[in-house]
Amino acid sequence: MANSVHSSTHATTGTTSGGWSTQRIAICALFVAVSMIASYIEIPVPPVAWLKYDPSGAVCLIAGLAFGPLTGALVSVLSWMPHVLMNPWGGLMGILCTLALVLPASAIYAKRHTRAGAIAGMVVAGVTVLVVACVANIIVTPLYTPSMTAADVIPLLVPALIPFNVVKLVLNCAVTAIAYKPVSKLIAR
Numbered sequence: 001m002a003n004s005v006h007s008s009t010h011a012t013t014g015t016t017s018g019g020w021s022t023q024r025i026a027i028c029a030l031f032v033a034v035s036m037i038a039s040y041i042e043i044p045v046p047p048v049a050w051l052k053y054d055p056s057g058a059v060c061l062i063a064g065l066a067f068g069p070l071t072g073a074l075v076s077v078l079s080w081m082p083h084v085l086m087n088p089w090g091g092l093m094g095i096l097c098t099l100a101l102v103l104p105a106s107a108i109y110a111k112r113h114t115r116a117g118a119i120a121g122m123v124v125a126g127v128t129v130l131v132v133a134c135v136a137n138i139i140v141t142p143l144y145t146p147s148m149t150a151a152d153v154i155p156l157l158v159p160a161l162i163p164f165n166v167v168k169l170v171l172n173c174a175v176t177a178i179a180y181k182p183v184s185k186l187i188a189r
Contacts, residue, residue: 024067024071027067028067028071028074031060032074032075035056035060035075035076035079036056036080036082038054038056039054039079051160051161053164053167053171055175056079057097057098058171058175058179059075059079061101061106061172062176062179062180062184064102064105065105065118065121065176065184066183068110069102069107072102073102073103076095076098077095080095088144089140089143089144090144093136093137096132097129097165100128100132101125101169104128105118105121105124106121107121108124109121118180122173126166126169129165129168130165130166133161133162133165134157134162137156138153138154138157141153
């Protein structure tokens with residue numbers, strides 16, 4: 001995972017240092033499109049039927065590892081915007097949890113650009129996602145499900161929400177570990 005594609009020569013700002021190249025903008029847009037499409041691939045995760053895995057987090061994580069936390073955050077937010085328009089609370093949860101995954105992992109990887117840095121980033125991101133998902137579910141679920149209170153959500157943390165988020169994390173990190181190197185080589189061309 002030590003490949004990186006942080007630079008390019010087609011600068012839109014007149015300089016190759018600090019600016020976004022046309023190539024980087026196009027690749028970022030491609031990541032947004034792929035992540036947006038992947039966000040609609042919903043696979044139910046038993047035992048709770050309303051919790052569904054989508055692989056968009058892996059796409060956002062790959063973008064963050066390849067281009068840094070800012071690009072990863074941008075891809076994460078933009079790819080969830082259609083969900084925000086159709087289901088504001090679900091979209092907000094998607095954005096929060098994806099940012100909790102992408103930002104720590106890509107920030108650590110940017111500082112320690114090694115396989116160990118990637119693994120450390122994913123572990124820290126995993127803990128961050130679990131905390132953010134639990135807190136966000138306690139706060140947000142009662143807002144879009146009026147029949148549930150925060151007190152109703154808390155008992156669901158251990159049997160449903162934490163296991164679901166662990167499964168989602170493992171899948172996103174596994175997909176990223178498998179796909180990152182081939183995707184980064186493709187981008188580097």
